[in-house]
Amino acid sequence: MRVHNFSAGPAMLPTDVLTRAQSELLDWGSSGMSVMEVSHRSKAFVACASQTEASLREVMGISDEYACLFLQGGALGMFAATPLNLSAAGDTIAFLNTGDWSKKAIAEAKKYADVAVVADTAASNFTTLPAPGSYEVPAGAAYLHYTPNETIRGLEFDHVPAADAPVVADMSSSILSRPVDVDAHGVIYAGAQKNMGPSGLVVVVVRRDLLGRPRTETPTVWDWTVQAEADSMINTPPTFGLYLLGLTLDWVKASGGLEGMAARNREKAELLYGFIDASPFYSNPVTPAYRSWMNVPFLLADPELDKQFVSEAEEAGLTNLAGHRSVGGMRASLYNAMPLDGVQALVDFMKGFERTHG
Ligand code: PMP
Numbered sequence: 001m002r003v004h005n006f007s008a009g010p011a012m013l014p015t016d017v018l019t020r021a022q023s024e025l026l027d028w029g030s031s032g033m034s035v036m037e038v039s040h041r042s043k044a045f046v047a048c049a050s051q052t053e054a055s056l057r058e059v060m061g062i063s064d065e066y067a068c069l070f071l072q073g074g075a076l077g078m079f080a081a082t083p084l085n086l087s088a089a090g091d092t093i094a095f096l097n098t099g100d101w102s103k104k105a106i107a108e109a110k111k112y113a114d115v116a117v118v119a120d121t122a123a124s125n126f127t128t129l130p131a132p133g134s135y136e137v138p139a140g141a142a143y144l145h146y147t148p149n150e151t152i153r154g155l156e157f158d159h160v161p162a163a164d165a166p167v168v169a170d171m172s173s174s175i176l177s178r179p180v181d182v183d184a185h186g187v188i189y190a191g192a193q194k195n196m197g198p199s200g201l202v203v204v205v206v207r208r209d210l211l212g213r214p215r216t217e218t219p220t221v222w223d224w225t226v227q228a229e230a231d232s233m234i235n236t237p238p239t240f241g242l243y244l245l246g247l248t249l250d251w252v253k254a255s256g257g258l259e260g261m262a263a264r265n266r267e268k269a270e271l272l273y274g275f276i277d278a279s280p281f282y283s284n285p286v287t288p289a290y291r292s293w294m295n296v297p298f299l300l301a302d303p304e305l306d307k308q309f310v311s312e313a314e315e316a317g318l319t320n321l322a323g324h325r326s327v328g329g330m331r332a333s334l335y336n337a338m339p340l341d342g343v344q345a346l347v348d349f350m351k352g353f354e355r356t357h358g
Contacts, residue, residue: 004342006332007320008151008295010193014337017247035243040236049242055249059257062182062205067228069204070237075172075191078202079108081222082168082187085214087113087142094118094141096161099126099150100326105170116141126153128287137163143186149174149292152324154331156292160184166210173294176252177336178262186210192241195336197248201241261336268334268343269293275347281354299329305357316349
């Protein structure tokens with residue numbers, strides 16, 4: 001029996017994707033092997049990787065001005081790789097500090113360059129985002145980094161920040177969830193384990209004019225220029241992740257592309273936030289305009305009931321609802337693969353819990 005899995009990541013994958021992977025597991029493309037057992041240099045795998053890239057370009061609308069890289073080391077790895085590839089020692093990197101993940105990206109960048117935090121919403125306890133035009137990026141900044149979706153506190157930008165510098169997005173928890181203006185970005189990177197596939201794969205979309213200036217100490221596997229020239233195969237790429245991303249993108253295409261994902265995600269988010277806002281028992285502190293469609297944190301009126309909520313939910317087949325250990329409360333992650341009826345099951349459970357304990 002499959003449960004309704006509200007994990008923030010690694011997260012649930014579409015059932016169609018898992019069933020297809022299962023059906024191809026022992027004999028992938030009449031090779032007599034699983035995709036995990038074939039050489040990354042084989043004709044069949046190279047074709048699979050290039051089909052995955054073509055699908056990503058089609059789904060996200062990525063032009064030839066950008067290279068698509070398929071690397072390892074997660075988004076955390078890219079927190080270091082970005083300054084190494086895009087800045088020189090002594091440069092200034094501008095950051096919007098909007099939550100726990102931007103904080104981590106800032107800490108990593110500080111090892112390599114000067115950091116200017118040009119907007120910081122810590123004073124609001126990360127319940128809101130900086131308004132467009134309310135901050136200034138210093139002239140000559142190597143780039144402006146932001147986190148379009150803060151996974152832990154559930155905030156999501158409704159716009160791409162404007163800057164006179166390349167804009168870099170850590171899109172780990174919102175990539176593929178709605179249409180995105182790729183051309184407004186210099187770089188988009190994302191760990192795969194929420195909306196794209198299994199962990200172990202990180203996708204980097206980088207404008208080609210930003211390549212060619214890596215620092216000499218950049219590890220070769222994270223040298224975006226070298227990897228772009230080698231089709232991300234300077235060494236063994238995460239082959240299973242690439243394959244599964246390809247299947248996920250097929251599913252996204254068959255489900256109406258990013259417009260289809262957006263319609264589905266909006267409906268799910270409206271259902272859950274609508275219920276929370278109408279209830280005196282549950283609450284969400286985030287400014288409504290900036291509420292995430294992907295991660296919905298919520299508090300119970302009485303935190304003493306948190307443990308009971310989680311365990312009763314689990315008994316009802318609703319798993320991974322405890323909030324991040326740093327903030328407590330609850331969090332329901334509603335990535336692309338979560339169907340509307342999963343969210344309806346959660347709302348029904350929450351109603352019942354409120355009736356019994358409220
Ligand atoms: N950035 C964001 C927004 C995230 O949600 C996460 C993972 N939860 C990370 C970075 C770290 O990703 P990884 O584990 O792939 O390094």
